[in-house]
Amino acid sequence: MTRPVNTREIIVAALMEITEEEQYCHIVLREILGKYQYLEKRDRAFITRVVEGTVEHMIELDYILEQFSTVKVKDMKPFIRSLLRMSVYQMKYMDGVEDFAVCDQAVRLAQKKGFYTLKGFVNGVLRNTARGLDAVAWPDAEKTPRRYLSVRYSMPEWILNKWLAQFDFQTVENILKSMNRESRTCIRCNLSLATKEEVKARLREQNIEVKDVPYLDYALEISGYNYLQAVYAFKEGLFQVQDVSSMLVAEVAAPKWGDYCIDVCAAPGGKSLHLSDKLSGSGYVEARDLTDYKVELMKENVERTKRINMTAIRQDATIFDGASVEKADILLADLPCSGLGVIGRKPDIKYKMTDAKQKELVKLQRKILDTVWSYVKVGGTLVYSTCTIGAEENQYNVKWFLENYPFRLESIDPYLCKELHGRTTKAGYIQLLPGVHGTDGFFIARFKRIE
16 A cells, blocks of 8 residues: 655655755756656645745745744754745645644644654744734835845845846846746647647647747647646657747747758757757757766657757867867857746756856856857858846857957847847847746847858
8 A cells, every 4th residue: 555645745855955955946846746656636736836936935935934933044954944934835825725734734744853842933933924924024115125126036136136237126026026927838849740730639638728829839838737758749749848938049040951050058959959840851950968968868859859850969068179160050059057037947046046156157158159159150150048137148248259259140030020029139139038028038149150
C-alpha cells in the first residue's frame, strides 16, 4: 500500500533546497513532479502553486512575518523560516485554505520534524498573522516608492534602482504586476509536422484548453494539462514550449531557403528548432552549447520534433573556432544574461542575481560577441538577444558592438507585426516588457555585416 504523502512537507523541503541550498526553483519542482507523478492533479497543482508563490512573494512574506514575530526572519532556523513563509503565503493568497487549518498543519509539521520547543512560537506567529493580516501597514508609495515596490512585489531594491532609472514609476509597476501574475504556457506549433488547427485538435483530445495569442499566428497558449511529458502532441513533436518573445528571434532572423545558421548558445534549442522549421527542410542549423548535458537535451528535442536539417554539438562560444569563419548566413547570439525578463517564470532569479554578477555577465557577453562575429558572412545577419531588461546588457552592448565591429543595425519592422512597430524597431532593435507587450522581458537586435 502506498504511504500517504504530506504535500506541505514536500513543499517545505523544496523551499529549503531553493532558499537555503540555492537550487533553481524550476529544477527542484521538475524533479518533485517527476518523482510524484502518481499524485492527484490537485495535489501536484497545490505543490507547484505554493512553492512558486512562496518564492515569488518572499520579500513581502518576510515583511509580513516581521510585523508579528519577535524574531527576525534571518535569525530563524531554516526549517521554521520556510514553514512560516509557506504558511503566510497560503493565508494571504489562497482563499480556499482556512487559516486555522494552515496554522494547525504548520504546528503538526514542526512537531513531526523535531521542533517541539518551537511549536508555540509557530502557533503564536501564525495566529497573530491570521488576526492582523488585513491591517498590515505597507510602505507608502509616494513617500518611499522604491521601498513600496520592493515589498509589494517582492523585488530586490538594486533591480528597482536600475529599472526606475530607465522607465517611469507606472511602467515599472506594470512590469512587476505582470511578473506576479500566474505564468502562462505558450507553445509554438511545429508547422512542418502539423497545422495550427491540427495541433489544437490533438490537444483538445486530452481536454487541454487552447487559445490564440497576439503577434504570431502559429503560437498558442495552453492550460489545464497535468504533466507535459504526458501530452500526446508534445511527445509527437507537434509543438515546442516557447514564449512569444523567444519566437520573435527567429522572425527577426528571417532565414531564407538554404541558409546556413549557427546558434552559438542554443540550449535548450527552441530558437534553433524554430529556424529549422522556418527553413522547411532546406539549409542547415548548427546548435551549439557548452556542456554534454545541454547538447543531449537539444538532441532529444531534435529527435522529438523530427528535424532533418539541424544538429547539436558541444562548442564553447568563448573559444574561437577558425573553421566557422564566414560560414553563417545567420548567426544567433542569444547570450547568457541576468534573466531578469523571465522572473515571472523563474522567480528565484531575482534573489540569485546581484549587481556584481550582472556586470560580469556584460563582460562575458562582449567576450562571446568578440569571439563569434567573424563567423558571419559579409552581407549576413547577426541577431543578438537576451531574456532580460536593462540597458547594460542590451542597448549599451549594441552601441559597443557597432563601435568595434563591421556591422550596422537593420530595421526589424519588416519582420514584426504592426502592433510591435516603434521608434526602436525602425532603428533595429526592440525591448519587450512584461505588462507592456504581454510577453516575457526580452531584447532583440538585428545586425548586418558590411565588410
